[in-house]
Amino acid sequence: MTFLQITQSLLQGFALTCLIFFLTLIFSIPLGLAISFGLMSKFKPLNLVLKYFVWIIRGIPLMLQIFMVYYLPGILNNGQNFWGTVDKYLYFNFQIKSGGALIAVLFSFVINYACYFSVIFKGGIEGVNRGQSEAGQVLGMTKKQIFRNVILLQVIKKITPPMSNEIITLVKDTALANAIGVVETIMAAKNFASGFPPIIWPIFYSGIFYLLFVGILTLLFGYIEKKLSFYKE
Amino acid sequence: MAYFEIKNFEKSFGETKVLKGINLSIKKGEVLSIIGSSGSGKTTLLRCMNFLETVDSGVMVLDGETLLDSNVKESESILREKRLNFGLVFQSFNLFPQYTVFKNLTLAPTLLLKEKLAEKNNLYKIELKNIKKNKDISADEKEKKIKELSEKILTKKQLQIKFREERENIRKDCNNLLEKIGLTEKASSYPCELSGGQCQRVAIARALALKPKILCFDEPTSALDPELTGEVLKVIKNLKKDNTTMIIVTHEMGFAKGVSDKVIFMANGVVEEEGNPKDVFNNPKSEKLKNFLNNVSDKDGE
Numbered sequence: 001m002t003f004l005q006i007t008q009s010l011l012q013g014f015a016l017t018c019l020i021f022f023l024t025l026i027f028s029i030p031l032g033l034a035i036s037f038g039l040m041s042k043f044k045p046l047n048l049v050l051k052y053f054v055w056i057i058r059g060i061p062l063m064l065q066i067f068m069v070y071y072l073p074g075i076l077n078n079g080q081n082f083w084g085t086v087d088k089y090l091y092f093n094f095q096i097k098s099g100g101a102l103i104a105v106l107f108s109f110v111i112n113y114a115c116y117f118s119v120i121f122k123g124g125i126e127g128v129n130r131g132q133s134e135a136g137q138v139l140g141m142t143k144k145q146i147f148r149n150v151i152l153l154q155v156i157k158k159i160t161p162p163m164s165n166e167i168i169t170l171v172k173d174t175a176l177a178n179a180i181g182v183v184e185t186i187m188a189a190k191n192f193a194s195g196f197p198p199i200i201w202p203i204f205y206s207g208i209f210y211l212l213f214v215g216i217l218t219l220l221f222g223y224i225e226k227k228l229s230f231y232k233e
Numbered sequence: 234m235a236y237f238e239i240k241n242f243e244k245s246f247g248e249t250k251v252l253k254g255i256n257l258s259i260k261k262g263e264v265l266s267i268i269g270s271s272g273s274g275k276t277t278l279l280r281c282m283n284f285l286e287t288v289d290s291g292v293m294v295l296d297g298e299t300l301l302d303s304n305v306k307e308s309e310s311i312l313r314e315k316r317l318n319f320g321l322v323f324q325s326f327n328l329f330p331q332y333t334v335f336k337n338l339t340l341a342p343t344l345l346l347k348e349k350l351a352e353k354n355n356l357y358k359i360e361l362k363n364i365k366k367n368k369d370i371s372a373d374e375k376e377k378k379i380k381e382l383s384e385k386i387l388t389k390k391q392l393q394i395k396f397r398e399e400r401e402n403i404r405k406d407c408n409n410l411l412e413k414i415g416l417t418e419k420a421s422s423y424p425c426e427l428s429g430g431q432c433q434r435v436a437i438a439r440a441l442a443l444k445p446k447i448l449c450f451d452e453p454t455s456a457l458d459p460e461l462t463g464e465v466l467k468v469i470k471n472l473k474k475d476n477t478t479m480i481i482v483t484h485e486m487g488f489a490k491g492v493s494d495k496v497i498f499m500a501n502g503v504v505e506e507e508g509n510p511k512d513v514f515n516n517p518k519s520e521k522l523k524n525f526l527n528n529v530s531d532k533d534g535e
Contacts, residue, residue, distance in 0.1 A: 129327070131323060131325055131327035132327060132329065134285055134323070134327065135323065135327035135328075135329070136341075137284075137285065137316070138283055138285070138316065138319070138320070138321040138440075139340075139341035139439070139440075139443060140313055140314075140316055140317045140341060140345060140443060141341055141344060142309075142310075142313065143309075145344050149340060149344065150329055153331045154330070154331060157331075230331075230423070231330045231331045231423045231424075231425055232330065232423075232425040233330045233425070
């Protein structure tokens with residue numbers, strides 16, 4: 001095994017890491033926004049249900065949630081391999097080769113992160129001074145105009161630091177996918193360690209991939225924060 | 234006849250009755266000051282007028298038009314339109330921090346203009362549709378009307394051009410307003426770069442940009458350092474010279490005395506005393522007003 005070969009297979013794993021990362025972000029941000037509106041809604045039943053839901057999702061380890069999403073549907077359905085069926089369905093109907101485990105991972109990640117994001121969004125929206133929307137109202141703006149033109153940017157500025165924290169955590173949480181056999185970066189590295197002869201160093205080497213990725217994200221968020229620092233409240 | 238009139242405003246927050254039947258009226262171009270100790274309901278009254286709170290009961294009439302009748306539920310869009318009769322200047326300015334001074338002024342009028350243009354265009358489109366469907370009119374007439382309407386309907390590009398043209402007027406207006414409050418050189422500054430007094434002057438100009446019929450002030454100088462109140466009061470005095478109809482909730486007794494045509498003293502949710510400033514300040518009749526004025530002047534003496 002040459003260094004190049006190992007790098008290559010780690011990169012394959014890293015591609016999956018990136019896929020989980022980006023897909024989770026794309027789906028969990030809108031879902032999180034929806035949940036945050038629900039959490040702020042005056043409709044009591046919805047509000048209450050979501051509050052408990054967020055508590056449960058944030059209260060259980062993500063690894064356990066992945067297990068639950070992966071195994072529970074099968075157990076409840078007479079031991080049939082639910083995610084395997086989903087996988088086959090997607091393959092036969094849309095020619096998408098997904099891997100059932102990957103879909104299960106995405107499902108649990110999106111829900112988990114949407115819940116964390118929703119709390120951040122709620123804090124951000126409620127953190128904007130009430131006077132801002134009142135000023136908009138008095139100036140004859142519609143609720144939509146107020147949100148788009150007045151509130152939104154202030155919310156984005158407020159949530160950038162906590163979101164950057166959460167998003168950086170997501171990069172590393174993707175490693176949990178190997179619990180159900182998704183060959184992401186760490187799993188790819190582990191495969192070398194359990195091969196014959198065992199090669200241990202790729203496990204440590206894999207850390208560099210995460211470091212670089214998080215480094216880029218840190219720069220990106222630093223840039224966004226700097227861009228938004230043109231005004232103070 | 235009164236230009237603006239409020240009849241029997243009542244408002245409760247839970248168990249606490251904040252307004253217990255308020256009546257007031259002013260003539261066009263008059264300045265009304267509302268004084269009274271904290272918790273007397275002055276700010277709530279102002280917020281009710283501006284539709285930021287809904288009254289439990291009461292009627293509000295401006296220039297012959299009933300703006301508010303607690304028995305009638307209005308839709309959000311009508312409420313918005315009625316709200317535009319008033320401008321409100323907040324105690325804490327509430328400028329939009331992410332926009333420059335100039336954009337703070339132009340934002341609302343520009344959004345309104347865009348909406349109005351699109352709305353008008355849509356009305357024509359609907360009319361055109363209806364005429365095309367109409368079978369009762371002769372073919373000639375139909376064709377004529379369709380042609381007429383089609384000419385009125387603007388394409389997206391034409392709409393954009395018209396919007397840009399009319400936006401120029403808004404910009405001109407806002408530049409004039411900035412000149413009026415003496416902040417032309419701050420047009421491209423952000424609110425965080427201004428002093429409190431400057432912020433409040435911008436807030437006044439922002440409210441004026443929509444040309445409200447009545448301009449309301451909610452303790453416009455209470456959040457300011459004493460040395461900054463003067464510049465704001467000066468702007469308000471200048472507005473009086475232009476015959477702007479104003480309702481001012483204030484703790485500045487000297488200012489209220491100087492600028493108002495009429496003063497209302499509120500206590501515990503009722504209008505305890507009202508009249509011209511001379512009478513109210515020099516010959517207070519009720520015990521409550523006497524006490525209030527004494528307390529205020531004591532503080533001034535300190």
